Amino acid sequence: MLYKGGGWLAAAEQGRKLSKExxxxxxxGLRTALLDAQTRLRRQARFPVLIVIAGVDGGGKGDTVNILHEWFDPRFxxxxxxxxxxxxxxxRPPYWRYWRALPPxxxxxxxxESCYTQPLGGAMKRKDLDRALERIRAHEKxxxxxxxxxxxxxxxxxxxAQKKRLKTLAEDPARSWRxxxxxxxxxxxxxxxxxxxxRVLAATHTLDAPWIVVEGADEEYRNxxxxKxxxxxxxxxxxxxxxxxxxPTLKRLKPAKRLEGLDLSLRMTERVYHRERLRLQGRLHELSRxxxxxxxxxxxxFEGSDAAGKGGAIRRLTAALDARYYRVIPVAAPTEEERAQPYLWRFWRQLPRAGHLTIFDRSWYGRLLVxxxxxxxxxxxxxxxYGEIRDFEAHLLAHGTALAKCWLHIDKDEQLRRFRERERTPWKRFKITPEDYRNRAKWGxxxxxxEELFARTGTPQAPWTLVAANDKAYARVKVLKACCAALERALS
Amino acid sequence: MLYKGGGWLAAAEQGRKLSKExxxxxxxGLRTALLDAQTRLRRQARFPVLIVIAGVDGGGKGDTVNILHEWFDPRFxxxxxxxxxxxxxxxRPPYWRYWRALPPxxxxxxxxESCYTQPLGGAMKRKDLDRALERIRAHEKxxxxxxxxxxxxxxxxxxxAQKKRLKTLAEDPARSWRxxxxxxxxxxxxxxxxxxxxRVLAATHTLDAPWIVVEGADEEYRNxxxxKxxxxxxxxxxxxxxxxxxxPTLKRLKPAKRLEGLDLSLRMTERVYHRERLRLQGRLHELSRxxxxxxxxxxxxFEGSDAAGKGGAIRRLTAALDARYYRVIPVAAPTEEERAQPYLWRFWRQLPRAGHLTIFDRSWYGRLLVxxxxxxxxxxxxxxxYGEIRDFEAHLLAHGTALAKCWLHIDKDEQLRRFRERERTPWKRFKITPEDYRNRAKWGxxxxxxEELFARTGTPQAPWTLVAANDKAYARVKVLKACCAALERALS
Known part of the structure; x- marks a missing residue:
């Protein structure tokens, strides 16, 4: 069924048939085997199966999909x-709907058809087509x-054969509407x-996501x-x-110590903080409108070690925003539904609508950290x-999303001081658990x-803002600036 | 703050104020207490809190919501x-969006505002208003x-005060857009x-969902x-x-034995079944178009005892349908996300779009069965x-949804025969677990x-179809008829 080289489609123009008998x-036998395989998939193996159906009009896409629903157990x-x-x-970014519909x-x-509809339409400019095919390959990979x-x-x-098929359909009163x-x-x-x-088939036929070209004229043969x-x-x-x-083979990195290079002694007086915060909150409000x-x-x-001040910085942002247009997603362990999907799924599903903002308190970078x-x-x-996240963020940026990525950094002593302080404050005590101390032991x-994440996922379009956060005032002002800058980039 | 009798609103026209000091x-103290309560809610008590904000323009709805986001932890x-x-x-039915947004x-x-927007608009006819308020009360209850x-x-x-407030806003360059x-x-x-x-406040003020009228003129007082x-x-x-x-106090029921009254000897010859099935599948296809x-x-x-033939009957339906327009939801134990919501939430979330069909293999009636x-x-x-489900189905019907409710009934001997048969068939064996035998012991x-569920949730608009299912052919034809009838009712 796989025809490579010298044209994929010629081999599917040969009038292949299967007799009714x-x-x-x-x-x-086939139906029994399909049901059996589907049951084992559901009860033992538990991986997702994604079948893409594309092809010419009259090629029988709809019929075959209906037959598959008949032969498989349609509940699953x-x-x-x-x-x-x-x-x-x-x-949302165009791929949002495909992510949303992924089988668990x-x-x-x-x-x-899904993401193939446009490329198969034959009307895309070469450059756009190449980019679309690149996206498809990355997504399927x-x-x-x-x-x-x-x-x-x-x-x-x-x-x-297409002419014959369309004529047959058009002349059948029960199916002419099709x-x-x-x-x-x-x-x-x-x-x-x-x-x-x-072109599309050749460019997107991979070992992991192969195309199978099927001659569509004969119903029995096709199904x-x-x-099979x-x-x-x-x-x-x-x-x-x-x-x-x-x-994957990753490029070697030059040793960079960006965190160590941060000047953690940076401080801001109460007076300057007050002035700057109000000014930047005003700016943020205006930009968000x-x-x-x-x-x-x-x-x-927002990323950063425990007690680095992510929550406080987020509250200084939201204070300037209209509550109807933002939501904060605190990222903890994934839920059951989320665990049945690729790890990026739970972030795709939280992407904001046009004009709205989602703030992630920890994020997809958890994959590269915890x-x-x-x-x-x-x-x-x-x-x-690394690559998957770069692709994900490229989807956001291509859709015009304003993206800010902030890393709040404190040193080990400051963290200990903040842990102790939290333990002394009755309504903050819950924030400190033995796990925090365990994580502390893995500081290095x-x-x-x-460091590796900064080097591999910071891009000119989606830069990391590294924030010296020993001083909360200084950190909050820097975060406000980074978020304003992200909005300005997207609005310009 | 609660003003009953003699007008709710007069008491909120008194110029109440709070000094800046x-x-x-x-x-x-207030902010600390709010955060503390929110933390205990999240970590210990774990119930949902739903706050509805409504009121006149310029009354400060947006401002107060933003302040609440500042005072609470906006992540939760x-x-x-x-x-x-x-x-x-x-x-979807109008309440779908409110269910979808419920806090876990x-x-x-x-x-x-949510479901109050229209009633508070003052433009509804009396009858429609009464119905809308009745719906709100039921939902909140x-x-x-x-x-x-x-x-x-x-x-x-x-x-x-409203005039003054609007003027003040309009004259402030930073807020005039509002x-x-x-x-x-x-x-x-x-x-x-x-x-x-x-009228709306009086009709929807209940012990469980009280209205609190707040004078909106003074920001400090209001917030x-x-x-507090x-x-x-x-x-x-x-x-x-x-x-x-x-x-709740339920009406006494007359003893009805509808299941016992079913004639389980009803049978259909292969020939009649073949003819009837094809005829009804054609009809179903046409109606679904x-x-x-x-x-x-x-x-x-679909409901009914284990091995009653629900899956088989569903497959005879879907064989006549376009796979792009239906989905089958097999109902098993709720997921984590679903358990954090009222039990009907997981069915609301699966409601079909216009022109689409959802088939539930077991359903919300699980509440009244397992x-x-x-x-x-x-x-x-x-x-x-009983009442909640009647209300839920009333939402579906009022939205024009075609609703079919089928109960497939077999007797105990037939069930045992089918269990044994499944155990003999390699690819059906998984369907039989010790739990099936345990359920069997609770047949009565x-x-x-x-019986109680039929009596309390069968209505002329959403009747139960009880299907004698010892003979699969007979049962499948009856199910096809019931589903066609439901579509016909909704289309007429």
Whole structure:
């Protein structure tokens, strides 16, 4: 079924057929096997399965998807058709809707075209197309690396076969509604679509997310072919569990000690702090109004060691903001639903609507900090995260999101002083747990992880703001400035 | 602060004020106490707090909400302003957006007006207003009964004070954007809004969801008054945990034995089944197309004992449907996120968009079946659920949803036969667990619960279809008919 080199689609213009008898003979065994594999997927193996269906009009996409719902147990299978985005979707980065619809572990999801619709349309400029395909590859790699079984089907028809199919449908009173003017227009552009498909398929066919081209003219052949391909892939994965890929080759880093280089003695007098804070809060308020008006979404994230003052800095921001337009997400251990998805899923789902702001108190960088240091993520996993996070932030930026990333840094003595102070204050005591002292013992490991993270995820568009935070006044003013600057960048 | 009888609002037109000095004196202690209460809420008590803010324009709603975000820890507080519904919201019953935004246990949610916007607008017809208020009362009762701490603030200004406030804002360059044409139009209708507010407040002021009328003219007075009221209510609840209300008084039931009355010997020949199934699947397909076109959402739910054939019946439905428009939700134990909400929350969140269908394989009736029989819900809880579920379904029906409720019934011998058969079939074996045999031992209790549920939740608009299911063919045809009938009712 896989046709490489010299054209993907020619091999799917040969009039392949399956007789009714052969179909009926194959069916009972095939259905039993599909149900069995689906059950084992759900009860034992528990990885997500994502099936993408694309292809020419009249190629049988809808029919085959319906048949798969008939042959699999439909309770554990969900199909998403991505038409025009809803307004809630349109206000987020384009991939938000695909993330939102991802099947959790143990389930099968079918995507109707999804991110392929536009590239397969054949109307994109070369540069945009290349970028779109790059995005798709990165996205599918992330899913596959995380354990998703990915299969992509392209249903093809020769021009002659497409004409015949559309005519047959149009002449059948029960199905004529399925042939639209668009379908005929597409038919006239068969050649254009064909060329676009050749390019897209070649560029996005990978070992982890292969394309399977299926000749769509004969219903029996098409359905059996697709079901068998799914069964084969499912069985192979059930037999041999997903082996996380090796760690990517990362560029060597020059030793940088940015945290050590911070001047922690920086201080601000009460008077200057008061003046600066009010001035910057006014500025932030004004910018946030502009962002609301312009429909610019914003994401501010905060990292740093325990007791570095993240919460206090966040409160100085929110004091200047309209409560109807922001929300603060304190990031702790993921919930059950979140654990059944790739780790970035829970951040995608919290992205703000146009004109709104999400403040993350700790963030996706946890993958490179606590998950790395405590061993919750394997070496290959957290090393992959550098690129995955850069891609994620690129989605935000390309959508016009104002992004501020603040790291609040204090030294070990200051942390101890703050722990002790918290222990003395009745209503702050809950903030200190034995875990805080355990984390403190790993100070060096966290610092090393932080340095590497700055070097690998700081970009000109999404720079890290490192904040000397021994003095709270100084830190808060610096954070206010960084957030104003992020809004200014996005608004300009 | 509570003014009953002789007009709610007159008492909030007296020019109450708080001096700057008194405000500054009260503030530190108040803020510490608020944070302390919020922390205890989050770490020990874990109930949801919902604060509704309503009132006249210029009454200070926005300012006070922002102050609350400053005084509380904004990480555990979320404000929702309900403007015009998004298209995803508009395609669901109106309360979907309020359910969607409910704070989970341990958190505080602030709703800007929410379901009160329309009733307070003063433009509803008497009959519609009465119905809207009845809905609000039922909704708030459900939340309060479930343990939510509910507080509602109405910010009032006399006509004179409102004029002064709007003028002050309009003349301040930094805040003039906040005064819109609408605000002045509302000002001219001060009397109309006043009358509407009097009526709405009186009708929805309950012990569990009290209104607190606050004079809005003086900022210091307003903010301190609101914060103190919240603190008082929070502390009272933290001291004396929520006691679930007593079971409601239910009408006595005439002994009905609808399940026993079913003729389980009903059978269908293979030939008739084949013909009828195809005919009804065609009909269902046609009706579902009509529903897609008309934007009618549909909900089909299935209940019945283990091995009664729910899955098989569902597959005969979905075989006739377009996979892009339906999804099947198998209902098992609630997830972590779902457990932090009232039990109906997880069903509200799954409601279909316009033209789409959700099939529930088991449903909210679990509250009255497994939760009742196994004791997961207390007596008062499941007895309340009859009314709550009737209200929930009334929301669906009022929104035009096609609703089918099917109960598949088999006898004990047939169940045992099917268990044995499943145990013999390799890929069905997983379906049988020791729990199935345990449930079997409680056959009588489940039957009794079912009978009561039919009597108390079957309505002319949302009738139960009881299906004799010893013969699978007969049962599937009957289910197809019931689902077609539900779509026909909604489409007519």
């Amino acid at each position: 052969a179909f009926e003979r194959a069916l009972p 299978l969900v199909t998403h058709a991505f038409g025009p985005p809803s307004d809630e979707e349109a206000e 572990k143990g389930r099968i999801g079918i995507f109707f 992330l899913l596959a690396d995380d354990g998703t079984l990915l299969l992509k089907f392209y249903f093809h028809l020769s021009k002659k 042939v639209t003017k668009d379908d005929w227009a597409h038919f006239r552009n068969h050649g254009k679509f064909r060329r676009a498909a050749e 059996i072919t697709v079901a 391909a799914i069964l084969k892939a499912l069985r192979a994965r059930l037999k041999r569990p997903h082996r996380p890929p090796k760690a 502009k962002a609301q008006k312009a429909g610019v979404p914003a994401v501010f994230l 998950e790395r240091v405590e061993g919750y993520a394997g070496r290959a996993e957290w090393q992959r995260a 490991l966290y610092a090393q992880a932080a | 008194a405000f500054e004196r009260a503030l530190p 507080l979320v404000t929702h302003a309900f403007g015009p519904p998004s298209d995803e919201e508009a395609e 246990k341990g958190r505080i949610g602030i709703f800007f 459900l939340l309060a009964d479930d343990g939510t701490l509910l507080l509602k603030f109405y910010f009032h200004l006399s006509k004179k 005064v819109t044409k609408d605000d002045w139009a509302h000002f001219r209708n001060h009397g109309k809004f006043r009358r509407a507010a009097e 301190i008054t609101v914060a 009221a919240i603190l008082k209510a929070l502390r009272a609840r933290l001291k004396r945990p929520h006691r679930p209300p007593k079971a 009509k529903a897609q076109k008309a934007g009618v959402p549909a909900v089909f739910l 939760e009742r029989v196994e004791g997961y819900a207390g007596r008062a809880e499941w007895q309340r659920a 209790l489940y039957a009794q619960a079912a």
